[in-house]
Amino acid sequence: MTSKVIVCLLLVSLTLHNTKASLRITSPGDWVFINTSLYGVDIRSCTTMPLQIKACDQVHVWFGDGTPTNSYEIGTWERGETGFRQCSECYGTQKFYSNPRGIHCDEFRWFWFRWGEGRLEFGEGRIAGLQLVFDEPINRPIEEFRVSSYYYTVEYILGEGYESHYGVASLSGRYSDGLLYECKAWSGVHCATQCQAHGNCHMYSYQKHQAICALYNRDMSSFTVTSENGWVSYQLRYCD
Numbered sequence: 001m002t003s004k005v006i007v008c009l010l011l012v013s014l015t016l017h018n019t020k021a022s023l024r025i026t027s028p029g030d031w032v033f034i035n036t037s038l039y040g041v042d043i044r045s046c047t048t049m050p051l052q053i054k055a056c057d058q059v060h061v062w063f064g065d066g067t068p069t070n071s072y073e074i075g076t077w078e079r080g081e082t083g084f085r086q087c088s089e090c091y092g093t094q095k096f097y098s099n100p101r102g103i104h105c106d107e108f109r110w111f112w113f114r115w116g117e118g119r120l121e122f123g124e125g126r127i128a129g130l131q132l133v134f135d136e137p138i139n140r141p142i143e144e145f146r147v148s149s150y151y152y153t154v155e156y157i158l159g160e161g162y163e164s165h166y167g168v169a170s171l172s173g174r175y176s177d178g179l180l181y182e183c184k185a186w187s188g189v190h191c192a193t194q195c196q197a198h199g200n201c202h203m204y205s206y207q208k209h210q211a212i213c214a215l216y217n218r219d220m221s222s223f224t225v226t227s228e229n230g231w232v233s234y235q236l237r238y239c240d
Contacts, residue, residue: 025039046237053154081097119136169225177216181215182214184212202216202218
């Protein structure tokens, strides 16, 4: 136990302001939608999603409630337009909007989505609200975010610059798999700092009464939580 405590304290002592707890997802161009919740992305309490995209053509994303609604094609027609439609396959209702900077084959470019009160906005750049491309009504609640691509490989980066934002995943349990190690922590914030400092930790469970901090590897976890009294579990947020 002593050695584990020492490791944690050493991690906390590091200055890691440049550490980016980002999530990279690659769509190989097979038209299969990837549900980002499988990677621990929970947007149900968010209203803003910043992300970076690198692609040559036809990036496809959608927001919805489990059905393929609120569908968007970024980079159509020579990479300079974005198409919006209220369902995945209703092409006849699609509207097109110019996004001048567009996507690029060789570099990541920033985009943002923002939603609330029955509307969804999309824009270019890193700062939500600036460089608006469209503002449209939406017909379903936003509870999931999925990504795909038609023919070309598309790379997405979520969460860069949001390394210190953690959301509660469970108020009465700890994660069941993907454990890196356990150590002592004098508060939940201290435990979060240790998770942030570890390159492979994007989720943690904390037991206040015994001051136990359990760090977990996102890539090795199923994100399931076992019910245990006194434990609270958190995961990194990739949205605001």
